[in-house]
Amino acid sequence: MEDILTEIPPPSRFFLEDLNNFCPPSPPLPSPFLLFSTPNREKFSRPSLLIIAMSSPSLQVFHHVSSKTLVGTVILPEIPFSGNSVEPSLKDKSCNIYALNEDDNLIMIVSVQYSVTAERSHAVAKLLIGEQIIPEKVLILDSIRSSNFRGRLSPDEAFAFKLESSAERKAKADGHQDSPLVKCADYLPSGSVVDGLAAALLSRCQLKKIRGTLCVSWPEVGVSVISLVKSLLLKDVLSRVKHIDMKKLEGEFLKLGRSKDFLLESELYT
Secondary structure (H helix, E strand, O other), X not given: OOOOXXXXXXXXXXXXXXXXXXXXXXXXOOOOEEEEOOOOHHHHOOOOEEEEEOOHHHHHHHHOOOOOEEEEEEEOOOOOXXXXXXXXXXXXXXXXXXXXXXXXXXXXXXXXXXXOOHHHXXXXXXXXXXXXXXXXXXXXXXXXXXXXXXXXXXXXXOEEEEEEOHHHHHHHHOOOOOOOOXXXXXXXXXXXXXXXXXXXXXXXXXXXXXXXXXXXXXXXXXXXXXXXXXHHHHHHHOOOOOOOOHHHHHHHHHHHHOXXXXXXXXXOOO
């Protein structure tokens, strides 16, 4: 006679999705929100240019721009603050907002130093573009993975490609002096894929008819791509911002490159 205590149970009659019906639904996550350091947030609501840095090279370049001023942060409730330093650091899981004045034009820089899930990308994009912040132009800086690129990318060479919203292409066709925003980059080859927060941000520009440019770089980390991103920014976008010490940038990259926390546990590119 078989022992019912040790006998292997029969297969369940329910599919996994049917079993989930018996579990209470997870409570919805609170919406992300902006927190400014000054009550007068109106002066930051209409910048001439909004730069959203997500790639490791762009984050490191902007970290060394000393003329920027911290004015706020984006709070994503599911991201913990534990382990963050008092002063802004590249190792923090944060999304700080900086102001930079160039020729009396307000430029705002958003440094996204944590991973935003696909489910939350639309909410964050909506928060940054078109509601509390209505920029004239938007520049999104991200990296591209080799699996999303149609073609072959050499790990020994640095590349940069761009995508533009319809409003940016129209400004170029109309002969605007400041268009295109990024001049020294080819268009992303057809068949390549951009996803996540970068895609949501460019889609938001398209929806709101804002001049938007997405610039993706390759490889994801390295001294060569840091130099490439820096030269693109200083030549095409931030012509007045100077005195960025490349030796200091390279030294910090090498120091962070040996840190498991920064490259493996930061979740920037998982």
